[in-house]
Amino acid sequence: MxxxxxxxxxxxxxxxxxxxxxxxxxxxxxxxxxxxxxxxxxxxxxxxxxxxxxxxxxxxxxxxxxxxGESPEFDIYAEVKQRSNALSLAHVPMFQKMLACSPEPIEMGLHLAAAGNIIDFGVKPHDDIDLEHEIRNLDQTSFARYDIRPFRQALHKASNLLYICDNSGEIVFDRLFLEELMRQFPRLRITAALRARPIINDATLEDARAVGLDRLVRTISSGSVYPGTILDETTTEFQTLFAEADVILSKGQGNFETLHPLADERLFFLLRIKCDYMANLASVVKGGLVLIQGSPLPSGRCPDSSRTPPPQPTVD
Missing domain, CATH: 1.10.8 (Helicase, Ruva Protein; domain 3)
Incomplete structure (x- = not known):
């Protein structure tokens, strides 16, 4: 039952x-x-x-x-989304320098993309987040679980990657990470999927255009009107891309909640663990960053200590 x-x-x-x-x-x-x-x-x-x-x-x-009394497409968080996009864009030169100086730019890009997941008003009210402080301190949180080895192996074999975006502001760091992926894997075809309608501060195609993501990779609407990806309620185009993708990178807690039950090894979840419930599901401590390959997580499982943490960012 x-x-x-x-x-x-x-x-x-x-x-x-x-x-x-x-x-x-x-x-x-x-x-x-x-x-x-x-x-x-x-x-x-x-x-x-x-x-x-x-x-x-x-x-x-x-x-x-x-x-x-607004239209169905009304964006409740439009102003704060624009502000988070603008603040993130203002810090791009600093993070580009960090990436250029890093001996492992792919891992540095992963770190920035994961840490940028703090820009989430679904977990904290907008007035509880100091965006300027958070963006300047993206390097202060480490990975609690880091499935980098299978992720790299999957990328080396892959022809196409589906990248499921999460929040506005955060997508600026997704763009930086995707730029590094394209440098190291120039033959990899990348599609970025965004929400179909505004919901909390989740990124839509309009946000993708605002930060230049659409000029870097193919961008589509997943058809999702939720702060997550309920596969049965997405577009036929997205479901086809999902089925055909060699690697799927899923950003954020909402996508993790909705896609994790699929137990699909092509899926890699990149996010910051923000609550006790998600910490228990991922078997990590709350507050840490995670890169988790999609597969069943037995209750009580501890992170594999053999996984090497990523290099810590530095700014000269």
């Missing part, structure tokens, strides 16, 4: 994020109460229906848009 229901550990975070969205959208008290009621009802519905956290977040976003 199949059991439904959103994990109890996730419910407080979901409600907090919903409240943050309502306040950020400048809803009145009565409107905010209705938004929280939508979230609580969706959580209750998840006990008897196959609903995920991502479904709840989408329902709440749509309810907020409706309360404001």
């Amino acid at each position: 199949r059991h439904y229901g959103i994990a109890q550990e996730c419910i407080p975070c979901v409600l907090k994020q919903c409240l943050s969205t309502a306040r950020f959208a400048q809803l009145e008290e009565g409107q905010t109460a209705r938004i929280l009621a939508v979230a609580r009802q969706a959580i209750e519905d998840s006990k008897v229906k196959p609903l995920l956290v991502q479904h709840v977040v989408r329902q709440v976003a749509d309810a907020v848009i409706q309360e404001r």
Whole structure:
């Protein structure tokens, strides 16, 4: 018998994020109460229906848009997304210097792309993140799990890579990493997939154009309207690319939550572990960066100590 229901550990975070969205959208008290009621009802519905956290977040976003009387494509976080993109772009010269000086630019690029995953308003309210501080200190967090050996092996054999993006701002560091991949693997065909509609601060095709990602690699909409990738609810084009990809790099916690159950060895998850629930799922300490190859993770498994951590960034 199949059991439904959103994990109890996730419910407080979901409600907090919903409240943050309502306040950020400048809803009145009565409107905010209705938004929280939508979230609580969706959580209750998840006990008897196959609903995920991502479904709840989408329902709440749509309810907020409706309360404001906006069109379905309205971007609640448009201003803060533009700011995070601009701040990240302003630091590109510094990170390009770090990459140029690194003896292992691919691993340095991985580190920057993973560390950039802190720019996530689905976990922290926008006013709880000091973007300038976080961007300047991307080198201060190490990898708690680092499946670099199978990732390199997969890249050497691959003809095409599907790169599933996560947040705005963060995609600037994805671009830097992809530039390094293209230098070392010039024959690798890369497609970057982004969200179909604005949701929290997740990156869309508009964000990809804003940071120049579309001028570097092929960019497509995955069809996902969620802060994650629910494969059955993506476009036929994306599903075909997913099926045909030799390597799939998935960024961020939402994509990890939704794609990890596939247990696909072509998948590599690159993110920062931001909560206890995800830390338990990945068998690592909260707060660390991870590069995890997709495969079942037995409960209680510890990171393989034979995996060598990446070189630490330095700036002269």
